[in-house]
Amino acid sequence: xxxxxxxxRYLITVTGKKLTVTCSQNMNHEYMSWYRQDPxxxxxxxxxxxxxxxxxxxxxxxxxxxxRKEKRNFPLxxxxxxxxxxxxxxxxxSLIDPGGHYGYTFGSGTxxxxx
Amino acid sequence: xxxxxxxxxxxxxxEEAFLTINCTYTATGYPSLFWYVQxxxxxxxxxxxxxxxxxxxxxxxxxxxxRKETTxxxxxxxxxxxxxxxxxxxxxxxRREGNNxDMRFGAGTxxxxxx
Numbered sequence: 001x002x003x004x005x006x007x008x009r010y011l012i013t014v015t016g017k018k019l020t021v022t023c024s025q026n027m028n029h030e031y032m033s034w035y036r037q038d039p040x041x042x043x044x045x046x047x048x049x050x051x052x053x054x055x056x057x058x059x060x061x062x063x064x065x066x067x068r069k070e071k072r073n074f075p076l077x078x079x080x081x082x083x084x085x086x087x088x089x090x091x092x093x094s095l096i097d098p099g100g101h102y103g104y105t106f107g108s109g110t111x112x113x114x115x
Numbered sequence: 116x117x118x119x120x121x122x123x124x125x126x127x128x129x130e131e132a133f134l135t136i137n138c139t140y141t142a143t144g145y146p147s148l149f150w151y152v153q154x155x156x157x158x159x160x161x162x163x164x165x166x167x168x169x170x171x172x173x174x175x176x177x178x179x180x181x182r183k184e185t186t187x188x189x190x191x192x193x194x195x196x197x198x199x200x201x202x203x204x205x206x207x208x209x210r211r212e213g214n215n216x217d218m219r220f221g222a223g224t225x226x227x228x229x230x
Contacts, residue, residue: 004158033218040222042221042222043220045217101147101164101166101208103151105161106159106160109156109157
């Protein structure tokens with residue numbers, strides 16, 4: 001089954017304790033992206049990657065890191081989490097199409113609470 | 116920059132009622148337009164799309180027509196069911212702006228359908 005898999009689904013952590021949220025896709029998509037979803041703010045892009053070893057900042061990159069060492073994986077790293085990073089996080093992937101015709105496939109989400 | 120504005124919710128309807136969720140966009144190029152649906156506890160799923168003016172996207176009884184003259188992509192369904200209760204996101208992708216495979220999302224509209 002074609003899918004984007006995120007882990008964990010739920011995570012409660014303490015301020016300053018490094019964590020990684022994993023994302024993996026099995027569709028050979030070049031493009032992968034991380035979003036956070038907050039009430040009243042919709043989805044905001046954190047980082048994206050156009051291909052292996054190619055990453056760039058989205059709208060809200062502060063406090064996050066990513067890496068793309070393999071095409072299928074795109075982990076999100078919080079080196080020193082803070083309470084304002086409490087949110088619902090989504091990973092998404094797609095083929096790259098100059099016409100912009102392809103939609104995204106999303107993971108099921110990771111609900112992160114930083115206390 | 117590109118943006119999407121959709122009607123604020125929440126929207127509450129009775130089963131078999133007619134649904135319209137308004138969406139308008141601002142884009143400098145020739146965007147593709149999308150509707151995504153998010154069921155409780157899940158990630159976003161692509162519901163339908165339209166890639167050029169006057170195209171109609173449809174799926175599961177939902178429809179939306181790409182109106183360039185009014186820069187709109189309103190979502191409609193003739194008879195909603197309880198199972199349609201979800202959050203609906205309008206989105207656009209305008210790859211002509213650059214190399215970013217970016218998708219811009221509206222804030223989401225929560226729909227509740229009562230029996």
